[in-house]
Amino acid sequence: xxxxxxxxxxxxxxxxxxxxxxxxxxxxxxxxxxxxxxxxxxxxxxxxxxxxxxxxxxxxxxxxxxxxxxxxxxxxxxxxxxxxxxxxxxxxxxxxxxxxxxxxxxxxxxxxxxxx
Amino acid sequence: xxxxxxxxxxxxxxxxxxxxxxxxxxxxxxxxxxxxxxxxxxxxxxxxxxxxxxxxxxxxxxxxxxxxxxxxxxxxxxxxxxxxxxxxxxxxxxxxxxxxxxxxxxxxxxxxxxxxx
Numbered sequence: 001x002x003x004x005x006x007x008x009x010x011x012x013x014x015x016x017x018x019x020x021x022x023x024x025x026x027x028x029x030x031x032x033x034x035x036x037x038x039x040x041x042x043x044x045x046x047x048x049x050x051x052x053x054x055x056x057x058x059x060x061x062x063x064x065x066x067x068x069x070x071x072x073x074x075x076x077x078x079x080x081x082x083x084x085x086x087x088x089x090x091x092x093x094x095x096x097x098x099x100x101x102x103x104x105x106x107x108x109x110x111x112x113x114x115x116x
Numbered sequence: 117x118x119x120x121x122x123x124x125x126x127x128x129x130x131x132x133x134x135x136x137x138x139x140x141x142x143x144x145x146x147x148x149x150x151x152x153x154x155x156x157x158x159x160x161x162x163x164x165x166x167x168x169x170x171x172x173x174x175x176x177x178x179x180x181x182x183x184x185x186x187x188x189x190x191x192x193x194x195x196x197x198x199x200x201x202x203x204x205x206x207x208x209x210x211x212x213x214x215x216x217x218x219x220x221x222x223x224x225x226x227x228x229x230x231x232x233x
Contacts (some may be wrong), residue, residue, distance in 0.1 A: 032219060034220070034221075038159075041228075042225070042226075043207060043223045043224065043225050043226050044161075044207070044223055046220065046221075049220065091159060093159075093161065095161070097219050103163075103166065104149065104151050104163050104166055104209075104211070104221075105219065105221055106163065107153075107160065107161035107162075109158070109159070109160045110159050110160070
C-alpha cells in the first residue's frame with residue numbers, strides 16, 4: 001500500500017514553455033501532498049504543501065506564480081512550472097500522506113525536468 | 117524550528133558487515149516522529165524505518181534498527197548484514213506530531229552509503 005505515482009518521469013522543454021507534472025496517490029486518499037525540488041547530491045527542498053480543495057502553502061523564496069499547484073481531488077495534485085527557464089531544470093519529487101500522517105510521507109518516483 | 121544533522125557525508129561498508137549512520141536533531145517539541153529514508157540511484161525515496169518519540173523501545177525492521185536516545189536527541193540507523201542493494205543516500209527526517217506543522221518533514225543533508233562487494 002501507500003503507492004504514489006508521478007508523471008512524466010522525464011520531460012525536456014524549450015525555454016518559455018510551461019510544463020505540468022502530475023502526482024497521484026494510487027491506493028489511498030491524500031488530503032495533503034508535498035512538492036520538493038532536489039539538486040544533485042543534495043537533500044530535498046520543500047517547495048510547497050498542497051491541500052485538497054484549498055490554496056497551496058508555499059515555502060519562503062518559492063515563487064507562487066512560477067510554480068502553480070492544484071490539488072483538485074483527494075488523489076491528484078499537479079505542479080505546473082510556468083515560463084520555464086534553464087535554471088528551473090531539476091528533479092521534482094512529490095509525496096503524499098495516507099491516513100493521519102503519522103506513518104510518514106510516501107514519495108513518488110520523481111520527475112527530471114530539463115529546460116533547454 | 118527543527119534542525120536535523122547528519123555528520124557523515126559518505127560512508128562505506130563491506131558486504132555482510134554492519135554499519136551505523138548517525139543523526140542528531142534539535143527541537144523543543146516533546147512529541148514527534150523520526151524517520152530514515154533511503155534514496156537509491158533510481159532516486160525513489162523509500163521509507164526505511166520510523167520511530168515515535170514517546171516510545172522508548174527502538175524500532176526494528178528486519179536488518180534495519182535504530183538507536184533512539186531522546187535525551188541526547190540522537191537517532192542512529194544500524195544496518196546489519198549489509199547488502200549491495202543497500203547502496204543509497206540515507207536521509208534522517210523529523211516530523212512534529214501535532215499543531216500546524218501539516219506533517220512537514222525536516223530532512224538532514226544525507227549520508228551516501230556504499231556497500232562494497
